Amino acid sequence: MNLKISVIGSGAWGTAIANLIAKNSFAVSLFAHSQEVVLEINKKRTNQKYLPKIKLSSKILAVKDLSEPNLQGSDLVFIVTPSQTVEDILKEISAFKLNTKTGFVICSKGLDQDKLKFFSQVFEEFLPNRKFAILSGPNFALEVAQEVPTITTIASKDKKFAQKIIKVLQNNYFQAHYSDDPITTEIAAVLKNVIAIGCGIVDGLNLGQNAKAALLNQGVQEILLLCKKLKGSGNLNNAAGFGDIFLTCSTTKSRNNALGYEIAKGRSFKEIDAKAHKTFEGAISVKSIVRLAKKMKLQLKLCETIEEILNKNFSIKEIKEKITKAILE
Numbered sequence: 001m002n003l004k005i006s007v008i009g010s011g012a013w014g015t016a017i018a019n020l021i022a023k024n025s026f027a028v029s030l031f032a033h034s035q036e037v038v039l040e041i042n043k044k045r046t047n048q049k050y051l052p053k054i055k056l057s058s059k060i061l062a063v064k065d066l067s068e069p070n071l072q073g074s075d076l077v078f079i080v081t082p083s084q085t086v087e088d089i090l091k092e093i094s095a096f097k098l099n100t101k102t103g104f105v106i107c108s109k110g111l112d113q114d115k116l117k118f119f120s121q122v123f124e125e126f127l128p129n130r131k132f133a134i135l136s137g138p139n140f141a142l143e144v145a146q147e148v149p150t151i152t153t154i155a156s157k158d159k160k161f162a163q164k165i166i167k168v169l170q171n172n173y174f175q176a177h178y179s180d181d182p183i184t185t186e187i188a189a190v191l192k193n194v195i196a197i198g199c200g201i202v203d204g205l206n207l208g209q210n211a212k213a214a215l216l217n218q219g220v221q222e223i224l225l226l227c228k229k230l231k232g233s234g235n236l237n238n239a240a241g242f243g244d245i246f247l248t249c250s251t252t253k254s255r256n257n258a259l260g261y262e263i264a265k266g267r268s269f270k271e272i273d274a275k276a277h278k279t280f281e282g283a284i285s286v287k288s289i290v291r292l293a294k295k296m297k298l299q300l301k302l303c304e305t306i307e308e309i310l311n312k313n314f315s316i317k318e319i320k321e322k323i324t325k326a327i328l329e
Contacts, residue, residue: 001167003075005029008066008089009108010037012050012141014080017107019145022057024171029070030062038062054145068096076103076168078135082279083110086119087126094126103131103161105154109189110285116292118186118230131161134182136189137239138247140254147173153240154178155185177239184232185240188223190289193256193282195219196248197306198323200260203252205320214327215302216249222300226289229296256282264319269310283310302326 003026007018010032018030032038041047041062045055063070071077071093081089086108104123111118117125123132137152144150152169154176156162166176179185195216202212220236227234236242252258259280262272269283286307293300305326309319 001026001164003168004073005076005078005168006031006071006074007078007080009078009080009082010034010041010047010050010062011080011082013107013139014078015041015047015051015054015056016139016141016144017078017080018060019051019054019056020171020174021168022059024168026059026168028057028060029074030060031066031070032062032064035064038064051142051145054142066092068098071096071098071102073099074102076105076165078105078107080107083108083119083281083284084113086110087112087115087122090123090126103133103164105133105135105165107135109136109186109193110281111186111190111288111292113284113288116288116295118183118190120182120186131158132156133158133162133165134185134189134240135165135176136185136244137176138243140247144174150174151239151243152176153185153238153243155180155182155240157182179235179238179240181233181235183230184227184234184236187226187230187232188236188241188244190281190285191219191223191226191303192245192248193280194286194289194303194306195245196254196256197260197263197280197282197286197310198302198326199249200252200254200257200262201264201306201309201319201323202260203257204261204264205316205323207320207324211324211327212249215323216245218302218327219249220245222302225298225300226293229298256280259283263309264316266316268313282306286310301329 006029008031018028022028133156154162162178169176198215224234248254
Protein backbone atom coordinates (compact mmCIF):
# COMPACT_ATOMS: atom_id res chain seq x y z
CA MET A 1 0.00 0.00 0.00
CA ASN A 2 1.23 3.48 -0.89
CA LEU A 3 -0.20 5.53 1.97
CA LYS A 4 0.62 8.87 3.56
CA ILE A 5 0.72 8.48 7.34
CA SER A 6 0.76 11.24 9.97
CA VAL A 7 1.33 10.82 13.72
CA ILE A 8 0.42 13.71 16.02
CA GLY A 9 2.42 13.54 19.24
CA SER A 10 6.14 12.88 19.67
CA GLY A 11 6.19 11.48 23.19
CA ALA A 12 7.30 7.90 23.80
CA TRP A 13 4.17 6.26 22.41
CA GLY A 14 3.79 8.58 19.41
CA THR A 15 7.43 8.13 18.47
CA ALA A 16 7.21 4.35 18.92
CA ILE A 17 4.11 4.16 16.69
CA ALA A 18 5.76 6.34 14.03
CA ASN A 19 8.89 4.18 14.12
CA LEU A 20 6.86 0.96 13.91
CA ILE A 21 5.00 2.22 10.83
CA ALA A 22 8.18 3.56 9.24
CA LYS A 23 9.91 0.21 9.73
CA ASN A 24 6.98 -1.32 7.86
CA SER A 25 8.15 0.77 4.86
CA PHE A 26 5.70 3.67 5.10
CA ALA A 27 6.81 7.30 5.08
CA VAL A 28 5.60 8.99 8.28
CA SER A 29 5.18 12.64 9.27
CA LEU A 30 5.62 12.96 13.05
CA PHE A 31 4.21 16.16 14.50
CA ALA A 32 6.14 17.40 17.55
CA HIS A 33 5.38 20.31 19.86
CA SER A 34 9.08 21.03 20.46
CA GLN A 35 11.41 22.37 17.78
CA GLU A 36 14.27 20.77 19.69
CA VAL A 37 12.66 17.34 19.30
CA VAL A 38 12.02 18.01 15.59
CA LEU A 39 15.69 18.81 14.98
CA GLU A 40 16.93 15.84 17.01
CA ILE A 41 14.73 13.36 15.16
CA ASN A 42 15.55 14.71 11.71
CA LYS A 43 19.29 15.17 12.27
CA LYS A 44 20.26 12.47 14.77
CA ARG A 45 17.45 9.92 14.27
CA THR A 46 16.86 9.79 18.04
CA ASN A 47 14.36 11.06 20.62
CA GLN A 48 16.44 10.58 23.73
CA LYS A 49 14.04 12.25 26.16
CA TYR A 50 11.26 9.76 25.43
CA LEU A 51 12.89 6.70 23.78
CA PRO A 52 16.51 6.58 24.96
CA LYS A 53 18.96 4.45 22.98
CA ILE A 54 16.49 3.80 20.13
CA LYS A 55 17.62 4.55 16.57
CA LEU A 56 14.70 5.88 14.56
CA SER A 57 13.90 5.07 10.95
CA SER A 58 14.98 7.47 8.22
CA LYS A 59 11.42 7.27 6.87
CA ILE A 60 10.23 9.52 9.74
CA LEU A 61 10.05 13.24 9.00
CA ALA A 62 9.49 15.28 12.17
CA VAL A 63 7.37 18.40 11.68
CA LYS A 64 6.49 21.17 14.15
CA ASP A 65 3.65 22.91 12.33
CA LEU A 66 0.31 21.11 12.64
CA SER A 67 -1.27 22.81 9.66
CA GLU A 68 -3.71 21.97 6.91
CA PRO A 69 -0.99 21.77 4.20
CA ASN A 70 1.13 19.41 6.30
CA LEU A 71 -1.81 17.08 7.01
CA GLN A 72 -3.28 17.38 3.52
CA GLY A 73 -3.25 14.11 1.64
CA SER A 74 -2.88 11.96 4.75
CA ASP A 75 -4.60 8.61 4.47
CA LEU A 76 -4.27 7.89 8.19
CA VAL A 77 -3.76 10.29 11.09
CA PHE A 78 -2.74 8.77 14.44
CA ILE A 79 -3.56 10.99 17.44
CA VAL A 80 -1.11 10.21 20.24
CA THR A 81 -1.17 13.24 22.54
CA PRO A 82 -1.81 13.58 26.30
CA SER A 83 -5.50 13.18 27.09
CA GLN A 84 -6.00 16.80 28.13
CA THR A 85 -4.99 18.05 24.66
CA VAL A 86 -7.07 15.69 22.51
CA GLU A 87 -10.13 17.93 22.26
CA ASP A 88 -7.99 20.92 21.23
CA ILE A 89 -6.30 18.84 18.53
CA LEU A 90 -9.63 17.58 17.18
CA LYS A 91 -11.07 21.08 17.22
CA GLU A 92 -8.06 22.42 15.30
CA ILE A 93 -8.20 19.62 12.71
CA SER A 94 -11.95 20.06 12.24
CA ALA A 95 -11.26 23.48 10.68
CA PHE A 96 -8.99 21.93 8.03
CA LYS A 97 -10.33 20.95 4.63
CA LEU A 98 -8.80 17.48 4.58
CA ASN A 99 -9.42 14.85 1.94
CA THR A 100 -12.60 12.89 2.46
CA LYS A 101 -10.52 9.68 2.50
CA THR A 102 -8.52 10.71 5.57
CA GLY A 103 -9.18 8.38 8.50
CA PHE A 104 -8.13 8.72 12.13
CA VAL A 105 -6.71 6.42 14.80
CA ILE A 106 -7.11 7.59 18.40
CA CYS A 107 -4.26 6.24 20.52
CA SER A 108 -4.67 8.58 23.51
CA LYS A 109 -6.36 7.11 26.58
CA GLY A 110 -8.72 9.19 28.67
CA LEU A 111 -11.88 11.19 28.45
CA ASP A 112 -12.72 14.85 28.04
CA GLN A 113 -12.70 16.45 31.49
CA ASP A 114 -15.29 19.12 30.72
CA LYS A 115 -17.72 17.21 28.51
CA LEU A 116 -17.33 13.91 30.41
CA LYS A 117 -17.18 12.14 27.06
CA PHE A 118 -14.88 9.44 25.76
CA PHE A 119 -12.71 10.43 22.82
CA SER A 120 -14.78 8.50 20.28
CA GLN A 121 -17.75 10.65 21.33
CA VAL A 122 -15.68 13.86 21.16
CA PHE A 123 -14.32 12.81 17.76
CA GLU A 124 -17.80 12.38 16.33
CA GLU A 125 -18.75 15.81 17.67
CA PHE A 126 -15.90 17.58 15.84
CA LEU A 127 -15.38 15.29 12.85
CA PRO A 128 -18.74 13.69 12.05
CA ASN A 129 -18.92 11.15 9.24
CA ARG A 130 -15.15 10.57 9.36
CA LYS A 131 -13.76 7.08 9.71
CA PHE A 132 -11.98 6.43 13.01
CA ALA A 133 -10.66 3.64 15.18
CA ILE A 134 -9.39 3.24 18.73
CA LEU A 135 -5.94 1.69 19.25
CA SER A 136 -5.44 0.17 22.69
CA GLY A 137 -3.51 -2.72 24.15
CA PRO A 138 -0.68 -3.88 26.42
CA ASN A 139 1.87 -1.67 24.66
CA PHE A 140 4.78 -0.19 26.59
CA ALA A 141 6.29 2.23 24.07
CA LEU A 142 9.93 1.33 24.75
CA GLU A 143 9.27 -2.40 24.31
CA VAL A 144 7.51 -1.76 20.98
CA ALA A 145 10.54 0.26 19.89
CA GLN A 146 12.77 -2.62 21.03
CA GLU A 147 10.73 -4.93 18.78
CA VAL A 148 9.59 -7.41 21.43
CA PRO A 149 6.47 -9.52 20.70
CA THR A 150 3.42 -7.27 21.15
CA ILE A 151 -0.34 -7.37 20.49
CA THR A 152 -2.90 -4.56 20.33
CA THR A 153 -6.57 -3.98 19.55
CA ILE A 154 -7.96 -1.85 16.72
CA ALA A 155 -11.60 -1.08 17.54
CA SER A 156 -13.91 0.41 14.95
CA LYS A 157 -17.46 0.07 13.69
CA ASP A 158 -15.95 -0.06 10.18
CA LYS A 159 -14.21 -3.42 9.84
CA LYS A 160 -12.72 -2.65 6.43
CA PHE A 161 -11.15 0.54 7.76
CA ALA A 162 -9.78 -1.29 10.81
CA GLN A 163 -8.20 -3.94 8.58
CA LYS A 164 -6.44 -1.18 6.64
CA ILE A 165 -4.88 0.07 9.89
CA ILE A 166 -3.94 -3.47 10.90
CA LYS A 167 -2.06 -3.94 7.62
CA VAL A 168 -0.11 -0.73 8.26
CA LEU A 169 0.89 -1.76 11.78
CA GLN A 170 1.53 -5.46 11.88
CA ASN A 171 4.75 -7.33 11.22
CA ASN A 172 6.64 -10.27 12.71
CA TYR A 173 6.78 -8.74 16.21
CA PHE A 174 3.65 -6.55 16.33
CA GLN A 175 0.17 -8.00 15.77
CA ALA A 176 -3.07 -6.03 15.77
CA HIS A 177 -6.53 -7.61 16.17
CA TYR A 178 -9.96 -6.27 15.27
CA SER A 179 -12.78 -5.36 17.65
CA ASP A 180 -16.14 -3.90 16.67
CA ASP A 181 -16.62 -2.25 20.10
CA PRO A 182 -14.82 1.12 20.47
CA ILE A 183 -16.65 2.17 23.66
CA THR A 184 -15.73 -0.95 25.66
CA THR A 185 -12.15 -0.57 24.41
CA GLU A 186 -12.06 3.02 25.63
CA ILE A 187 -13.65 2.30 29.01
CA ALA A 188 -11.09 -0.44 29.67
CA ALA A 189 -8.26 1.84 28.51
CA VAL A 190 -9.28 4.57 30.95
CA LEU A 191 -10.17 2.49 34.00
CA LYS A 192 -7.17 0.18 33.80
CA ASN A 193 -4.98 3.19 34.64
CA VAL A 194 -7.08 3.88 37.73
CA ILE A 195 -6.98 0.21 38.73
CA ALA A 196 -3.20 0.25 38.25
CA ILE A 197 -2.87 3.06 40.80
CA GLY A 198 -4.81 0.89 43.24
CA CYS A 199 -2.58 -2.12 42.53
CA GLY A 200 0.50 0.02 43.15
CA ILE A 201 -0.97 1.10 46.49
CA VAL A 202 -1.64 -2.52 47.47
CA ASP A 203 1.92 -3.50 46.57
CA GLY A 204 3.39 -0.48 48.36
CA LEU A 205 1.45 -1.38 51.49
CA ASN A 206 2.59 -5.03 51.26
CA LEU A 207 -1.02 -6.22 51.44
CA GLY A 208 -0.25 -9.32 49.40
CA GLN A 209 -1.45 -10.95 46.19
CA ASN A 210 -4.91 -11.86 47.51
CA ALA A 211 -5.67 -8.19 48.08
CA LYS A 212 -4.38 -7.25 44.65
CA ALA A 213 -6.54 -9.91 43.02
CA ALA A 214 -9.54 -8.62 44.97
CA LEU A 215 -8.81 -5.06 43.83
CA LEU A 216 -8.48 -6.18 40.21
CA ASN A 217 -11.81 -7.97 40.50
CA GLN A 218 -13.48 -4.84 41.84
CA GLY A 219 -11.91 -2.77 39.06
CA VAL A 220 -13.18 -5.12 36.35
CA GLN A 221 -16.68 -5.00 37.86
CA GLU A 222 -16.58 -1.21 37.59
CA ILE A 223 -15.49 -1.43 33.95
CA LEU A 224 -18.47 -3.72 33.28
CA LEU A 225 -20.89 -1.38 35.07
CA LEU A 226 -19.81 1.50 32.84
CA CYS A 227 -19.95 -0.69 29.72
CA LYS A 228 -23.51 -1.72 30.50
CA LYS A 229 -24.58 1.88 31.07
CA LEU A 230 -22.93 3.11 27.85
CA LYS A 231 -24.12 0.14 25.77
CA GLY A 232 -20.74 -1.48 25.28
CA SER A 233 -20.47 -5.24 25.01
CA GLY A 234 -18.24 -5.55 28.06
CA ASN A 235 -16.09 -8.08 26.20
CA LEU A 236 -12.64 -7.85 27.82
CA ASN A 237 -11.28 -11.03 26.26
CA ASN A 238 -8.77 -9.24 24.04
CA ALA A 239 -5.59 -7.18 24.05
CA ALA A 240 -7.35 -3.95 25.04
CA GLY A 241 -9.18 -5.73 27.86
CA PHE A 242 -7.43 -8.30 30.02
CA GLY A 243 -4.16 -7.84 28.14
CA ASP A 244 -3.84 -4.15 28.95
CA ILE A 245 -5.30 -4.50 32.45
CA PHE A 246 -2.68 -7.15 33.28
CA LEU A 247 0.22 -5.16 31.86
CA THR A 248 -0.63 -1.87 33.54
CA CYS A 249 -1.47 -3.40 36.90
CA SER A 250 1.36 -5.91 37.23
CA THR A 251 4.52 -3.80 37.18
CA THR A 252 5.97 -0.47 38.29
CA LYS A 253 7.13 -0.03 34.69
CA SER A 254 3.59 1.33 34.41
CA ARG A 255 3.72 4.95 35.54
CA ASN A 256 0.24 4.67 37.12
CA ASN A 257 1.22 1.57 39.07
CA ALA A 258 4.44 3.30 40.16
CA LEU A 259 2.42 6.31 41.28
CA GLY A 260 0.27 4.16 43.55
CA TYR A 261 3.34 2.47 44.98
CA GLU A 262 4.95 5.82 45.88
CA ILE A 263 1.75 7.10 47.48
CA ALA A 264 1.65 3.99 49.68
CA LYS A 265 5.15 4.89 50.84
CA GLY A 266 3.95 8.23 52.17
CA ARG A 267 4.49 10.64 49.27
CA SER A 268 1.63 12.88 48.17
CA PHE A 269 0.36 12.90 44.61
CA LYS A 270 1.02 16.64 44.40
CA GLU A 271 4.67 16.10 45.33
CA ILE A 272 5.15 13.19 42.93
CA ASP A 273 3.40 14.99 40.06
CA ALA A 274 5.47 18.15 40.49
CA LYS A 275 8.77 16.26 40.13
CA ALA A 276 7.84 13.56 37.61
CA HIS A 277 7.75 15.51 34.31
CA LYS A 278 5.34 12.88 32.96
CA THR A 279 1.58 12.48 32.65
CA PHE A 280 -0.26 10.19 35.06
CA GLU A 281 -3.31 9.49 32.92
CA GLY A 282 -5.08 7.54 35.67
CA ALA A 283 -4.90 10.49 38.06
CA ILE A 284 -6.30 12.81 35.40
CA SER A 285 -9.05 10.43 34.29
CA VAL A 286 -10.31 9.33 37.69
CA LYS A 287 -11.80 12.76 38.47
CA SER A 288 -13.84 12.68 35.27
CA ILE A 289 -14.83 9.04 35.74
CA VAL A 290 -16.19 9.73 39.23
CA ARG A 291 -18.13 12.76 37.97
CA LEU A 292 -19.49 10.76 35.03
CA ALA A 293 -20.53 7.89 37.30
CA LYS A 294 -22.38 10.25 39.64
CA LYS A 295 -24.11 11.85 36.66
CA MET A 296 -25.26 8.39 35.56
CA LYS A 297 -26.12 7.40 39.16
CA LEU A 298 -23.51 4.64 39.29
CA GLN A 299 -21.41 3.86 42.35
CA LEU A 300 -17.80 3.05 41.44
CA LYS A 301 -16.30 2.41 44.88
CA LEU A 302 -12.75 1.80 43.76
CA CYS A 303 -12.59 4.83 41.48
CA GLU A 304 -14.07 7.04 44.21
CA THR A 305 -11.52 5.76 46.71
CA ILE A 306 -8.55 6.26 44.38
CA GLU A 307 -9.66 9.83 43.65
CA GLU A 308 -9.98 10.54 47.36
CA ILE A 309 -6.52 9.12 48.13
CA LEU A 310 -4.95 11.17 45.33
CA ASN A 311 -6.49 14.45 46.41
CA LYS A 312 -6.35 14.30 50.20
CA ASN A 313 -3.41 13.98 52.55
CA PHE A 314 -4.23 10.70 54.26
CA SER A 315 -1.83 8.88 56.53
CA ILE A 316 -0.56 5.47 55.41
CA LYS A 317 -2.87 3.89 58.00
CA GLU A 318 -5.87 5.75 56.53
CA ILE A 319 -4.90 4.76 52.98
CA LYS A 320 -4.74 1.12 54.06
CA GLU A 321 -8.18 1.34 55.66
CA LYS A 322 -9.74 3.03 52.65
CA ILE A 323 -8.27 0.70 50.00
CA THR A 324 -9.26 -2.34 52.08
CA LYS A 325 -12.82 -1.05 52.43
CA ALA A 326 -13.06 -0.37 48.68
CA ILE A 327 -12.18 -3.94 47.73
CA LEU A 328 -14.05 -5.82 50.47
CA GLU A 329 -17.39 -4.06 50.85
